Amino acid sequence: MDELITRLMVFQAEPGLSLVKREDSQTQVNSITSLPEPLDVIDANLIIRSSDLVNFRVHKAVLAMSSPFFKDLLSLPQPPDSETIDGLPVVQLSEDAELLGSLVSMLYPVRQVPPNTYDKVLCLLAACQKYDMVPVKSSIRAEVDRGSFPGPVETEAFGAYAIASSKGLIPEKRNAARLTLDHPMTFETIGEGLRLFEGWALRELARFRKRRRDNVVACLESFLDVQTPGPSSILVGCPINMTIYPSLGALPNWLEEVLSRKKDDLKLHLFTHPLTTPSSIREDYLMAVQAHADCYFCSRVHTRKGSTFCAELEGRLAQARDKARTSSL
Amino acid sequence: MVASDKYPANFLINYRGSDLILRSHDDKHFRVPRIYLVNSSRVLEELVESALDTHGKPHGEASLPVVQLPESGSILHSLLTFILPVSPLLPSTTEKAMELLSVAQKYQMIAVLDHVRGSIAQQNPPSFQQDDAFRVYSLSQKYGLHREALQAAQTISKYPTRMEIEDLEDKLDMMSGASLYELWGYYESVRAVLRSDLTEFRTSGASGTLVGLHCTEFSPSQIPRWLDDYIASIGDAPNLYDFIEFNGALARHLEIEGSNPRCECVTMPSQTVRNFREALASVFHGSFEKVSIN
Numbered sequence: 001m002d003e004l005i006t007r008l009m010v011f012q013a014e015p016g017l018s019l020v021k022r023e024d025s026q027t028q029v030n031s032i033t034s035l036p037e038p039l040d041v042i043d044a045n046l047i048i049r050s051s052d053l054v055n056f057r058v059h060k061a062v063l064a065m066s067s068p069f070f071k072d073l074l075s076l077p078q079p080p081d082s083e084t085i086d087g088l089p090v091v092q093l094s095e096d097a098e099l100l101g102s103l104v105s106m107l108y109p110v111r112q113v114p115p116n117t118y119d120k121v122l123c124l125l126a127a128c129q130k131y132d133m134v135p136v137k138s139s140i141r142a143e144v145d146r147g148s149f150p151g152p153v154e155t156e157a158f159g160a161y162a163i164a165s166s167k168g169l170i171p172e173k174r175n176a177a178r179l180t181l182d183h184p185m186t187f188e189t190i191g192e193g194l195r196l197f198e199g200w201a202l203r204e205l206a207r208f209r210k211r212r213r214d215n216v217v218a219c220l221e222s223f224l225d226v227q228t229p230g231p232s233s234i235l236v237g238c239p240i241n242m243t244i245y246p247s248l249g250a251l252p253n254w255l256e257e258v259l260s261r262k263k264d265d266l267k268l269h270l271f272t273h274p275l276t277t278p279s280s281i282r283e284d285y286l287m288a289v290q291a292h293a294d295c296y297f298c299s300r301v302h303t304r305k306g307s308t309f310c311a312e313l314e315g316r317l318a319q320a321r322d323k324a325r326t327s328s329l
Numbered sequence: 330m331v332a333s334d335k336y337p338a339n340f341l342i343n344y345r346g347s348d349l350i351l352r353s354h355d356d357k358h359f360r361v362p363r364i365y366l367v368n369s370s371r372v373l374e375e376l377v378e379s380a381l382d383t384h385g386k387p388h389g390e391a392s393l394p395v396v397q398l399p400e401s402g403s404i405l406h407s408l409l410t411f412i413l414p415v416s417p418l419l420p421s422t423t424e425k426a427m428e429l430l431s432v433a434q435k436y437q438m439i440a441v442l443d444h445v446r447g448s449i450a451q452q453n454p455p456s457f458q459q460d461d462a463f464r465v466y467s468l469s470q471k472y473g474l475h476r477e478a479l480q481a482a483q484t485i486s487k488y489p490t491r492m493e494i495e496d497l498e499d500k501l502d503m504m505s506g507a508s509l510y511e512l513w514g515y516y517e518s519v520r521a522v523l524r525s526d527l528t529e530f531r532t533s534g535a536s537g538t539l540v541g542l543h544c545t546e547f548s549p550s551q552i553p554r555w556l557d558d559y560i561a562s563i564g565d566a567p568n569l570y571d572f573i574e575f576n577g578a579l580a581r582h583l584e585i586e587g588s589n590p591r592c593e594c595v596t597m598p599s600q601t602v603r604n605f606r607e608a609l610a611s612v613f614h615g616s617f618e619k620v621s622i623n
Contacts, residue, residue, distance in 0.1 A: 187513045197506025206498055272495040
C-alpha cells in the first residue's frame with residue numbers, strides 16, 4: 001500500500017486520483033456506466049470513477065496500452081483495503097463523467113463521444129497530457145483538424161488561449177493566440193472569458209499581439225517604401241502624382257492611402273486592434289484601383305501585374321501575421 | 330518588547346507576565362500573556378485551547394505551553410504589536426501590510442483590523458497613485474480584503490486613465506483575469522451610476538443651490554451653461570471632481586464672458602459656491618457608495 005501511495009504521489013497531477021479505499025465507498029455513487037453501445041464489456045477488470053461519482057468499467061490492458069501512467073499504476077499490487085465493485089478494483093479520477101465518457105470512448109473501437117465545446121476538448125487534451133496518453137492526444141488533435149470535434153469559434157479564441165495556457169497545451173495555445181489576432185482585445189470582446197486568464201497569460205498574449213502587430217506594420221511599410229527597389233516599385237509613375245510631386249517617384253495616392261490607413265490604424269493601438277487580414281487588403285486594393293480607373297498608367301499596371309502584386313502583398317502579410325520571433329508561444 | 334539578550338535570538342517578544350509561547354512557521358518565538366490573545370480573537374482562543382487540550386501542556390522555553398501558528402515571524406511580530414499594549418509596528422511594505430490585514434481577518438480580530446486599518450490610513454493617505462491602487466487592489470483580492478479592494482477600485486475609477494486593456498499593459502500580470510474582470514465591471518457600473526446621478530443633479534438645478542445666479546447662458550434646468558458642462562464632464566472623467574478643476578472651468582468662462590454685464594459669475598457669493606460644492610460632493614461620493622465589488 002505504501003509503495004502504491006508513493007507512486008501515486010509521484011504520478012498524480014491532481015489530488016483527485018487515487019485507488020478508492022473501502023471506507024471511502026460510503027459516498028453515494030451515481031451509477032455504473034459502461035462503454036457506449038455496442039461495446040458493453042462483460043469482461044472488464046477495472047472501474048474508473050469520475051469526480052462526480054460515475055463508474056466506468058474498462059480493461060486494465062486497454063488503459064495500460066494507451067497510458068504509461070496507468071501502466072505503472074496498474075502494475076502495482078492492489079492494496080488490501082481498496083474498494084471493489086463486483087470484484088473489480090476502483091480508481092478514483094479527478095475528471096468528471098462527461099470528460100471520462102469521451103476519453104474512454106477514444107480508447108475503444110466504438111463510436112466516439114465528442115466533447116460538445118472546444119473548452120471541453122481542451123480539458124480532454126489536458127487529461128490525456130496528465131495521463132501521458134500521447135496517441136489519444138494526437139487523435140483528438142486530428143479530430144479537431146478534421147472538424148469532427150469542435151474548434152474555437154470567433155472570440156472563444158481568447159478563453160481557449162487562457163485554458164490552453166494554464167494546462168500547458170502548447171499547440172492549442174499557439175493556435176488560439178493566432179486566432180485572437182482577428183478580434184479586438186478588449187474587455188467587451190473577451191467578456192467572461194477573462195475570468196479564465198492568469199495575469200501572466202494575459203500579459204503574454206498582449207506581448208504576442210504586439211509583436212505580430214509590429215511585423216504587420218513593418219510589412220506595410222515595406223510596401224509603402226519606393227525609395228529602394230521593392231514590390232511597389234511597379235506602381236511608381238502615376239501621372240496624377242507626377243503633377244503634384246514632379247521630381248519625386250512616389251506611390252499612387254490611392255495605393256498609399258490604402259496601405260497608410262491600415263498601418264496608421266495599427267500604430268494607433270499597441271496590441272488591442274485586430275490585425276489586417278490578407279483578404280481584406282486585397283479587397284481594399286481592388287476598390288481603390290477601380291475608383292482610380294481613369295488613370296491609364298495605373299490601370300495598365302494593374303491589368304498586367306495587379307494580380308501578382310496582390311498575391312505578394314497577401315503572402316507577405318500572412319507571413320508577417322504568422323512569423324514567430326519568440327519561443328514563448 | 331523585544332526579547333532580551335538572555336533569550337535565544339529567535340525570541341522576538343517577551344512580554345511581562347507571559348504564560349504562553351507562540352511559534353511562527355519560521356521558528357520565531359513570542360512569549361505573550363494568553364489573556365490578550367483570547368480577548369482579541371475567538372479563533373486564536375480556540376487554537377490555544379485546542380493546542381493545550383491535544384497536547385496536555387506542551388512546554389517550550391521557560392516551561393510555557395507552545396502554540397504553533399502558520400504565519401511568519403515578521404507578520405506575527407507586527408500583529409502582536411496591535412494586540413498587546415505597545416506601540417504598533419506596521420510592516421514596511423504594502424504587500425506585508427496587506428498580509429497583516431489578511432491574518433487579522435483570518436483570526437477574526439475585528440478591533441485589531443480597525444487598528445491596523447487606522448495605522449495604514451495614517452501612513453498612507455488614500456491619495457495613493459494609480460499604480461499603488463492597482464497593487465493594493467490586486468493584493469486585496471488575493472487576500473480577500475473586501476474593504477481595501479473596494480477602496481482601491483474607487484481610487485482607480487476616479488483616475489483619469491481609461492479602463493482599457495491596452496492602457497493596463499504593465500499591470501496585467503499583477504492580478505488574475507477574474508480580478509481584472511471584477512474591476513472592469515465595477516468601473517463600468519460606477520461610471521454609469523455617476524453619469525445618471527449627475528444628470529439628475531443637473532436637471533434638479535444642482536439641487537437648487539444656484540438659484541438667483543445671473544449668467545449669459547443657461548441650461549434647460551436653469552444652471553449656467555459652463556457649470557452644467559462642468560458637472561456633465563465629471564461623469565466622463567471623475568478626476569475632474571476637484572476644486573482646482575472647478576476653478577479652471579470658472580476661469581475659462583470668465584475669460585470669455587467676464588466683461589459681459591449679464592454675467593455675475595465673477596461675484597458669485599462664496600456661500601453659493603460652498604452650497605454647490607457640498608451638494609455636488611454628496612452626489613459624487615454617493616454614486617461611489619452605491620456600487621460594491623465582488
